[in-house]
Amino acid sequence: MDDAVVAPALRDAHVHPYSGMDFAALIAFGVARVRDLGSRLGAGEPLPRPADCADPLPEIELGGPFFDRPGPPRLSLAARWDSAEELPGLLDDAVTRGARWIKLYAAFPQELFGFMVREAHRRGLRVALHPAPGGAEAAIRAGVDELEHLACLVPDGDGSKRGTHVLNHRWAHRDPDARWPNLPPGTRLCPTLVVQRKLIEHAASAWAFPGVPGNLAAFWRRMPTTARPWSEQEIAWARAAEPRMHETLLRLADSGVTLVVGSDTPNPGVLPGQGLWEEMCLLVRAGIDPALVFWSTCVRPPAWPASGDDPLMFLSLPSVRSFLAGEPGPVAPVLATLLRGCVFVPNGAGVSESVSQEAR
Numbered sequence: 001m002d003d004a005v006v007a008p009a010l011r012d013a014h015v016h017p018y019s020g021m022d023f024a025a026l027i028a029f030g031v032a033r034v035r036d037l038g039s040r041l042g043a044g045e046p047l048p049r050p051a052d053c054a055d056p057l058p059e060i061e062l063g064g065p066f067f068d069r070p071g072p073p074r075l076s077l078a079a080r081w082d083s084a085e086e087l088p089g090l091l092d093d094a095v096t097r098g099a100r101w102i103k104l105y106a107a108f109p110q111e112l113f114g115f116m117v118r119e120a121h122r123r124g125l126r127v128a129l130h131p132a133p134g135g136a137e138a139a140i141r142a143g144v145d146e147l148e149h150l151a152c153l154v155p156d157g158d159g160s161k162r163g164t165h166v167l168n169h170r171w172a173h174r175d176p177d178a179r180w181p182n183l184p185p186g187t188r189l190c191p192t193l194v195v196q197r198k199l200i201e202h203a204a205s206a207w208a209f210p211g212v213p214g215n216l217a218a219f220w221r222r223m224p225t226t227a228r229p230w231s232e233q234e235i236a237w238a239r240a241a242e243p244r245m246h247e248t249l250l251r252l253a254d255s256g257v258t259l260v261v262g263s264d265t266p267n268p269g270v271l272p273g274q275g276l277w278e279e280m281c282l283l284v285r286a287g288i289d290p291a292l293v294f295w296s297t298c299v300r301p302p303a304w305p306a307s308g309d310d311p312l313m314f315l316s317l318p319s320v321r322s323f324l325a326g327e328p329g330p331v332a333p334v335l336a337t338l339l340r341g342c343v344f345v346p347n348g349a350g351v352s353e354s355v356s357q358e359a360r
């Protein structure tokens, strides 16, 4: 491995592991750890455990179940709860399963944010929140640990119209002097810019998702945002929204907001591993210091020098240079990933396979 750069491996902070997910693709892109923010695993399915070095599986930071509105869940993975008294018991269950995070979703009642955060923190669980538009302030007041996506930064208006196109329209027409969004320094924010990018890329082909296996493409076409083709006008709003989002994020990062880097795989067009690098490249293109982007994404050893147990990745010099330069373009798998003492080398198909056991 001539001219390889060794670096800490990566953590994707926002993933929904799904059945049939290509975990090997994560390893192929140097992603050694993923944080589950809502999945069958979080809902109680057993965690996959790596058998040996032939098993390219990242570490999974388990999230709880995720919590949306009370009553019958509108999302199959959300926890069923009918009254607030049931919530502490569900948090206890999450702790028993080894969860470290729970996620509150857009329809979780705002008046319960504070209660849920206190109950979660008492149990050592941290709280990620995907608030509805206009919901960032209430989330911060309630002490949530992290905000997901940029949608919550947009004022809710009169609340009568919501959805992707309304939000894109608001971003696209944002007055440069507008006072939103405003987040206090230290707020942790996971922007998931790649979701917007992929929607723009694939809307133009009416969700054909060329080159993507049929079952995954069909799964994406059943999602609410992609259930029908977007009109020219809707695509234009999405395109115009993107630079406004990037400018805003740069301003927030400059004002002391803490960046958390995650891909929100599997949103439409967002692939495991590749999606995280695309997110990192978008952050660099938005003007954020590449060193900060990298530092915010890597699995950081608790102490330096590292113990030798920390996951590492090996990158080619040209790929490091193009990342530092913020060059757009296709991202490539890494040369190799070292995890649990196993070296995984991506094969030509982008799938990892172990080539040697005990590397230490």
Ligand SMILES: [Zn+2]
Binding pocket: 014, 016, 037, 264
């Ligand atoms: Zn998500």
